[in-house]
Amino acid sequence: TQWLQLGRIRGVIPDTDVFYDFDENLRSDMEQETRLFLEDAIEQDYGLPQLLSANHTFVNERLARHYGITGVYGERFRRVAVDDDRGGLLGQASLLTLTAYPTRTSPVLRGKWVLDNLLGMPPSAPPDDVPALEDNHGDVEPKSVRERLEIHRANPACATCHRMMDPPGFAMEHFDAIGRWRTVDPYGAPVDAAGALADGTQIDGPAALRRAVLAHETSFVRTVTEKLLAYAIGRRMAAADQPAIRKIVAEAADDYRWSSIILGVVESMPFQMRRS
Numbered sequence: 001t002q003w004l005q006l007g008r009i010r011g012v013i014p015d016t017d018v019f020y021d022f023d024e025n026l027r028s029d030m031e032q033e034t035r036l037f038l039e040d041a042i043e044q045d046y047g048l049p050q051l052l053s054a055n056h057t058f059v060n061e062r063l064a065r066h067y068g069i070t071g072v073y074g075e076r077f078r079r080v081a082v083d084d085d086r087g088g089l090l091g092q093a094s095l096l097t098l099t100a101y102p103t104r105t106s107p108v109l110r111g112k113w114v115l116d117n118l119l120g121m122p123p124s125a126p127p128d129d130v131p132a133l134e135d136n137h138g139d140v141e142p143k144s145v146r147e148r149l150e151i152h153r154a155n156p157a158c159a160t161c162h163r164m165m166d167p168p169g170f171a172m173e174h175f176d177a178i179g180r181w182r183t184v185d186p187y188g189a190p191v192d193a194a195g196a197l198a199d200g201t202q203i204d205g206p207a208a209l210r211r212a213v214l215a216h217e218t219s220f221v222r223t224v225t226e227k228l229l230a231y232a233i234g235r236r237m238a239a240a241d242q243p244a245i246r247k248i249v250a251e252a253a254d255d256y257r258w259s260s261i262i263l264g265v266v267e268s269m270p271f272q273m274r275r276s
Contacts, residue, residue: 003227004089004117006034008098015102019178021066023163029063030179031093036077047256048221052088052118052210055153056081067181084207086173090114091206093179100177104186107145107169114168118213120223123165145173145185167195171209220249221256222249227266232265233274244268 001007009031014022024216036058039050049236056079058142064072069080082091099110116122173193176182185191194204213220226245230237237245248264265271 001035001038002231003224004034004095004200005098005113006094009094012098012100013102013186014100015271018103018175025091026062026066026178029060029066030092030097032077033058033063034089034092034094037089040079042258044097044261045257048224048257048258048261049217050088051224052090053086055087057086057092057107058101059253064252070216071187084210088210089205090172090210090213093175093176096172096175097177098105100229103177105145105173105175105177107166107173109169110172111165111167111169114204114209114213115164117227118223119216119219120226121164122207137166163200167197167203168209171203172206173264200270217256218249221261222246225249225261228261229265229270232271241270244270 009027012027037054038051040058041054046054058076058077058079059067059069060075061073061074062075063068064080067082072078073146074081078143085091095113098111099113100106101109109116110111112123171193173182173185173191176181183191194202196202201215203209203212208226222245225248226237226241229241229245229248248261248268251264252260254260
């Protein structure tokens with residue numbers, strides 16, 4: 001949960017004038033879903049890529065209603081099948097909510113989260129003199145988030161990072177700021193989730209995004225391994241740790257199961273030689 005920054009959801013406060021059905025019970029249910037999903041993945045010893053490819057999740061009645069899933073009743077969480085767009089971590093409301101603003105989605109926050117936590121490619125911090133994304137005002141025709149970001153990217157200082165961050169974020173625009181599925185934006189225009197990733201891959205929606213990330217399966221596994229090793233030894237990773245990380249990943253390459261990765265971590269030199 002530290003890797004996914006899940007604890008941050010407790011400090012997220014969606015605007016209840018916009019998202020009137022959000023409450024503390026729903027927030028708790030969102031967090032519990034992700035915790036149960038992770039616990040199940042580790043206990044069942046799945047391969048790490050299944051964190052993204054899984055077509056199941058855990059919901060109770062309140063969260064099922066939030067997702068539009070029928071046939072779930074009561075407070076007890078149970079495993080349910082979900083479609084390709086909702087599957088895996090990328091479709092979970094907890095992570096979608098903590099990567100949004102109180103009143104709207106943020107392709108930038110979501111794209112940055114994907115690059116940093118799933119692909120190990122954190123973008124550079126923005127320059128100090130770059131203005132924030134301009135909000136819509138009542139005296140002008142409202143612009144979509146995509147249109148405002150296109151204006152923002154006209155600044156050469158912004159363009160380089162935004163070319164990497166924005167497409168993964170746009171791919172998740174079908175999810176609103178609290179993780180509900182939508183087909184139109186707040187201004188009534190159809191959601192445009194299309195884009196091209198930095199490697200040229202064309203994507204359109206969350207299912208296509210997770211397939212694109214899984215096409216770089218080794219990068220994803222290496223990122224998770226690096227986060228896990230950092231957690232295990234209590235410090236940030238340095239360049240000198242990269243050979244150990246590559247060795248852990250290579251030795252688990254048959255299936256990338258949790259047990260193989262964890263065993264590799266505890267047998268690694270950084271872990272064995274760590275200071276108390």
